[in-house]
Amino acid sequence: MSSPSPKFELFARFAEVAKALGNAHRLVILELLAQRERSVDDLASAARLSVANASQHLRLMRKVGFLVSRRNGTQILYRVSDPAVLDLVKALHRVGERNVAEVREIVGGYFRERDALEPVSREQLSRRMRDGLVTVLDVRPEDEFDAGHLPQAINAPLRELEKQLRDLPKDRDVVAYCRGPYCVFAFEAVALLRQHGFSARRLEDGFPEWKAADLPVA
Amino acid sequence: MSSPSPKFELFARFAEVAKALGNAHRLVILELLAQRERSVDDLASAARLSVANASQHLRLMRKVGFLVSRRNGTQILYRVSDPAVLDLVKALHRVGERNVAEVREIVGGYFRERDALEPVSREQLSRRMRDGLVTVLDVRPEDEFDAGHLPQAINAPLRELEKQLRDLPKDRDVVAYCRGPYCVFAFEAVALLRQHGFSARRLEDGFPEWKAADLPVA
DNA sequence: AAAGTATTCAACATAATTATTGAATTGTAT
DNA sequence: ATACAATTCAATAATTATGTTGAATACTTT
Known part of the structure; x- marks a missing residue:
């Protein structure tokens, strides 16, 4: 002993x-x-x-x-x-996604058109926001939006998104984001937006990652 | 259900x-x-x-x-x-070391003179190696050394270090490294070297981190 | 000070993890 | 083919994690 x-x-x-x-x-x-x-x-x-x-x-x-x-x-x-x-959790996601076959299946199944939806990187979005070329949609619940969100972002919780569609300019691209890379809200928002004729994409991950990258927050 | x-x-x-x-x-x-x-x-x-x-x-x-x-x-x-x-493990170490009080105690106790030993960063060592100003000591077991080590490094497993001391130039600084940030070999090697009048310090972490940083390996 | 609420604690049942033993595989080498 | 060695598997026992329930605590607020 x-x-x-x-x-x-x-x-x-x-x-x-x-x-x-x-x-x-x-x-x-x-x-x-x-x-x-x-x-x-x-x-x-x-x-x-x-x-x-x-x-x-x-x-x-x-x-x-x-x-x-x-x-x-x-x-x-x-x-x-x-x-x-959060860095630790992110490292876990990376290894999990990279190494576990089952994760690839789940991600590729449910989050199926992951690549087809062409996620926008933080840098790209940041640039396009500066140029004023894009409508940014925060599809998280209102309370989370209130606690902090991307500058210029419009809060449109998924359940209310349909009602808010008529208020969005159709001639601008829309980028939607939510809690993080595995949050389904943004996927569904993009699908809905595209159904209605918008040019929509999602941010590669979510608000916490944006904040962690020291990008501006409102 | x-x-x-x-x-x-x-x-x-x-x-x-x-x-x-x-x-x-x-x-x-x-x-x-x-x-x-x-x-x-x-x-x-x-x-x-x-x-x-x-x-x-x-x-x-x-x-x-x-x-x-x-x-x-x-x-x-x-x-x-x-x-x-390895990045994941490193993120775990960082959070553990940062947040768990007991870890700080263990680290501050056993690895007590951690700060006193003034670890050398990879960048510093890399620079000093280029200038040829430093003796680099790999204190891991021979088999691990053989599988890969820093260029110019001399293998001196802890048990044999004492015998090899006479062969080391006394007028040059020595930097010792081993498996990683919590590997005790480097600490003990530095202690021994200092006892014998060498100016010795340890590398901040170990061989895997050096390799992961894409620095040259022999 | 008393009443009320949010949270934590304690005790339990169930399930999962760990280490041990010894037997069964799976390949290599004779 | 057969014997051999390294590794894996299966069965077990002991420890540790999880989720319930209901009671206890520790605050606030009135």
Whole structure:
């Protein structure tokens, strides 16, 4: 029973951090928190978890340093502690997408016309916004839009997009974005827009990545 | 019993990938494989695991795409499939080191004089090597050195370093490196060298990071 | 100070992970 | 072909993670 070496001890800590990423519900919560600060029961209902269960997941992620919390009035608000956490999630996505055959199937199936939809890169969008050539559509729920969005973006939550279509200029390209690379809202928005004769594309990923790249935010 | 959404399915896959990182032994194996290709029982003994157990860990990491294997004669050799995997591990280290209080304690305790030892960055070392001002010491085991090392580096495994000391020029700075940022060999080598009057520092991380940065390798 | 609410805790049942043993494969080499 | 070695598989036991339920806490607000 030799005591484990300090280095093994260190790696055991890193393993604990990785374990905190190793649950789909927690990844969902992290994506939600990447948009904005949220309360426990807000998260619980958004992620379809019991409050107690959500609380447990949050506690665990706070323990490994992913999240910090503060009290505001009667509720406790959680947020992501550090952009490095989002970088870690992004690195996970990259490896997952690259290496796991099943992920390629899911991505290629449900997010089927991924390439056909020709995502616009942040740099491209940024340039075209400067030139005023493009309508930018934020298709996330209103609360997430309010917490921060791209400059000039119009909030059009998917359910209300159809109503708002008549207000959009038909002669300009539309770029839609939502929570991140695996958020389906933008895909569906682009499909709907194209059905109605718009020239529409989606941003390659979402608001958190835009913000993380230090691009301007409103 | 609504079936889980495709997006949740996708996140469940990512969670599986993260779980594969969530075990200290697997992180040790990954660090070993970052140095060079190795056989199962080679890894088992290096990581102090039973062969069957090591085989299980390897199988799991191959399943999530971290590793690939090939047969060579009688044994099966594993290696890391993609540099993105090492990026993921690095992102994990960064978050772990940044956010987990206990990690800071371990790092600050065992790797205590971390800052006092003033690590040299890859860029600094690269420059000083070009100017020929520095002796570069690879303190990893010989087999790892043979599989790839920094140009001009001298292999001096820690156990033999003391014997080799007399052959080192005393008027030049020495920079030692080993497997990565948490590998203790370089720390101990620097300590030993300083005891013997050398001006010694360690490289900020190790060989895999050097190689990943596309710097020249021998 | 009391009442009310959001959150956390504790205890449990179920499920998943880990390490061990020994047997079964799968290839190489004689 | 047969023997051999390296690796993988299968079955087990022990540990750890997950999600419920209902009760306890810790605040705010009145």
